[in-house]
Amino acid sequence: MENEPLLMIPGPVPIPQSVRSAMMRQAINHRGPEFSAAYAEIVRTLKPLFGTENELYVISGSGTAGMEAAVANFGRDRRIVSLVNGKFGSRFAEIAGRYGSATVLESTWGTPLDLAGLEAHLAEGAEVITMVHNETSAGIKNPAPAVGALARKYDALFIMDGITSIGGDLVEADRWGVDVAVVGSQKCLAAPAGLAAVSISDRAWERIAETRPYYLDLAAYRKSGKKDLMETPYTPAVPLFLALREACRLIEEEGIEQRIARHRRMADAVRAAAAAWGVDLFPELDEVHAYSNTATAMKIPAGMTDKDLRGTVKKMGIEIAGGQDHLKGKIFRIGTMGAVGAPEILATLAAVQHALRKHGFDAGDGVEAAAGVLE
Template sequence: MEKLVLLPGPVMVHEDVLLRSAKQVMNHRSEEFEEILTECVELSKYLFQTDGNVAIITGSGTAAMEAAIYSLLEPGEEVVAVVNGKFGERFADIAERRGAEVRRVEFEWGKVADPERVEEALADSDAEVVTLVHNETSTTVLNPAEEIARICREYDALFVVDAISSLGGVEFRMDDWGVDVCVTGSQKVLGCPPGLALVAVNDRALEVMEEKDAGSYYLDIPKYLEYLEKDPKQTPYTPAVNAFYALHEALKRLKEEGLEARWERYRLMQRIVREGIRALGLELFVEDDEIASPTVTGVTYPEGVDDREFRGEILRDRYDVVVAGGQDHLAGEIFRIGHMGEVRIRDMITAVTCIGLGMRELGVDVDVGAAAEAMADVLSEVS
């Protein structure tokens, strides 16, 4: 029996998607591949809720972040980077690597970004670009992208959002909100194998990119868009063809389920986990439901519980459930339960129950029965 992998990406992949990826490789500069590529781009626009442009890059989410930054910023240019976790920090680091002048607007890890502070930074600088991580996977916090987008519009700054671990899993409306560039990855909500990154760019941002000296050859977004105009439509460099097969299938599954329905499903997953964890008597890393991530939930370790032992010998080896640890200074302090991809009610119940039983084995006083009742209550509200 395979393990129940509940990481905040990569996630378990549905059999239909996995098998699709095992189809024989085809010519990546053919009408046959054009059809897959084109449909992936069109379905991605639905995912991003945009009528703009979408580039699909072979690489990780970080590659897409770099593509956005290196296509938009030249050395010496200013950027406001909102930082309240590892990935917000990464955006800032990438911009520094590019030689940009980075103004960090920092918040404690686990706290939500305050739009007012972003406004202050914009009022006080010449920055024409703002970066934000929508769902800070490292801290399990959802940042207020819509409000910050509004501020960016007021200050005429381009708003670049990393929605790698949120897009498709919670309301996000690129065009309506006025997000200019948005990046995501295949291995999160979409439930694909890792290896593809998607970058959506509206015309306003594309115009700016086209005026800039791109900082990267491989991660040059306008070039990807230019190749989508060729006959046949293609990617500039050999794409991970099989990963495209998988993406195609996964995007069709998303369309079939419907974005709103998936958002709703994830809200339910989130509630089951949060109420279950609370009823166990464990502490949520982000107590406030209003800012809690819809796709990943952090749990603070009770005193004396060793991360490696709990997640390794107990949870993974004995209960066959895989969750993630904390990152950077949160390593050993929290663990994180991913609820993205194809996750369903049973997975959440399994996770919470096994976490409870595992904690009990380690001598933690948890109430497994109360957790079951709490989860049943959540479910009774929706059935």
């Protein structure tokens, strides 16, 4: 809408009007049939996005609540290996350290994970793996199939943060051997922030911890979810559930394959623009890692500041993301997730191109390059 900033960051993302409108109604009984039907519809729609036939439950809390629920229920007092090559892998490792005996296998942000180190720890008896599938802080997609294969080889549980990939990129949790997967509502699902969905395999249920948190007790969610009227164990954020149900309706209307293709095309367009500008992408890849299809990370050209680049873009009503922690001032990131398409991508790239040229960088025509991908 007019005068609203265009959010082209790795979440939250622009929310469709019908999703906003779904929240603007009188309260309903969260122990009644209307809420139960909405919850069931959400679960039915999300399972194919996860690529799972496992049980799936929705928590009133952000994606981080889902991460903590996964570790607190299935990693407590166990030997955990946390794979890290970005901000959110570090967060997962920190959570793991609160509940289990955590070993952190940290790679430089934006570089490949240490899979050889992972196998060595699994051979020595590690029981649980945590990994971020799509590390938006560095623009790199990590090899979930390879990690899942190692988890199965050594009979370890695989807990995967799919917060910024589920709903926007291919995720096949069951095929990849993911035991617990998590998504957040405000990313590729294009719903308001504040909900997390968690899928749990039969293997994980067999190993659930005896001592569990109260609010994030997934066994309690399982018990309430199996009632005649599907419920949550505690009072849910009802307006957010109704918004997510509408977001799920829009996802089904678009089609999962088409949605994934759209996200990939947008990311391809941004990468094409970067190549035409002469701006370097940040991640360093190998044969099993890939560029993120929901957030592209690029290096800020020498001689230019974060304020020069993102500040200029923001003056035009568009917000893009900067680097986090030690990457502040070194990279910038453009989100390509949720309810956006060619108009938003081209407007964002035009603004970035203007900022690059305004501050002395001899950028080629990235907008034209991106248009060729999007047409």
